[in-house]
Amino acid sequence: MTRNAVGKTPVTLLGLGAMGTALARAWLAAGHPLTVWNRTPARAAALAAEGARVADTAAEAVAANTLTVVCLLDDTSVDEALAGAGLVGRDLVNLTTSTPAQARARAEWARERGARYLDGGIMAVPPMIGVPDTGGYVFYSGSRELFERHRATLGVPAGTTYVGADAGHAALHDVALLSAMYGMFAGAAHAFALIREEDIDPAALAPLLADWLTAMAPAVHQTAGHLRSGDYTEGVVSNLAMQVAGTPTFLRTAEEQGVSPELLGPYFELMRRRLAEGSGEEGLTGVIDLLVG
Missing domain, CATH: 3.40.50.720 (NAD(P)-binding Rossmann-like Domain)
Structure with a gap:
């Protein structure tokens, strides 16, 4: 020793x-x-x-x-x-x-x-x-x-x-964070796919993408607040109705670029389902309720 x-x-x-x-x-x-x-x-x-x-x-x-x-x-x-x-x-x-x-x-x-x-x-x-x-x-x-x-x-x-x-909570936190990570990777993969056949350097897009994701990350705090309070409209700037109205542009752009929408499509479908329930003034928190149960 x-x-x-x-x-x-x-x-x-x-x-x-x-x-x-x-x-x-x-x-x-x-x-x-x-x-x-x-x-x-x-x-x-x-x-x-x-x-x-x-x-x-x-x-x-x-x-x-x-x-x-x-x-x-x-x-x-x-x-x-x-x-x-x-x-x-x-x-x-x-x-x-x-x-x-x-x-x-x-x-x-x-x-x-x-x-x-x-x-x-x-x-x-x-x-x-x-x-x-x-x-x-x-x-x-x-x-x-x-x-x-x-x-x-x-x-x-x-x-x-x-x-x-609860002995299961370490594993649950682990998988929750890693699940969010893979969702981020999925979005980044779609972004890079959109420019793949264009005269755009991926290395030039990368810092823009990283900065944008960093700027969007604090939105998780609003989501947590909504889940705790039950009020999914508090502090919402871009409501669900507005965001759903914009989704055809994303899908059309993917089609024009020859990119599969399979990474974005399921999330957009959940957004449309939540809107159909009459939740147009909410943000995106209500999508979580569609995933549970």
């Missing part, structure tokens, strides 16, 4: 893919004694050279320390890795991507086996891990006491954001 490891919480890490390896290196760099396990042992060789202890089995790795962090491929992989592990009295932090229902089931699974449980959703890519000021962080949900106990250790690779005692 190195001198700077004294007093640092020992960590067991299961899973050494790109994200797991980045997590491991962050804890090693911060002086945490680290035990690692990976289904493919060769992946652990470099970390062993950097000071990690390599366990032959997942059960051996779990037995080594109170705190075990899991970062595997999927929920099934967690089942397989922990099948023979003794979990009584252990602190289990699961950073494996899962659904909210899987996270809740895993929390109950851990409780039945005598373990304390936290679920996590990583809002970062591997190059952001262990690098200050990159903006990466991890959502955590489940035992608040467990989160506070290990907050400093969990905060070494990336920032920490606790989102509630």
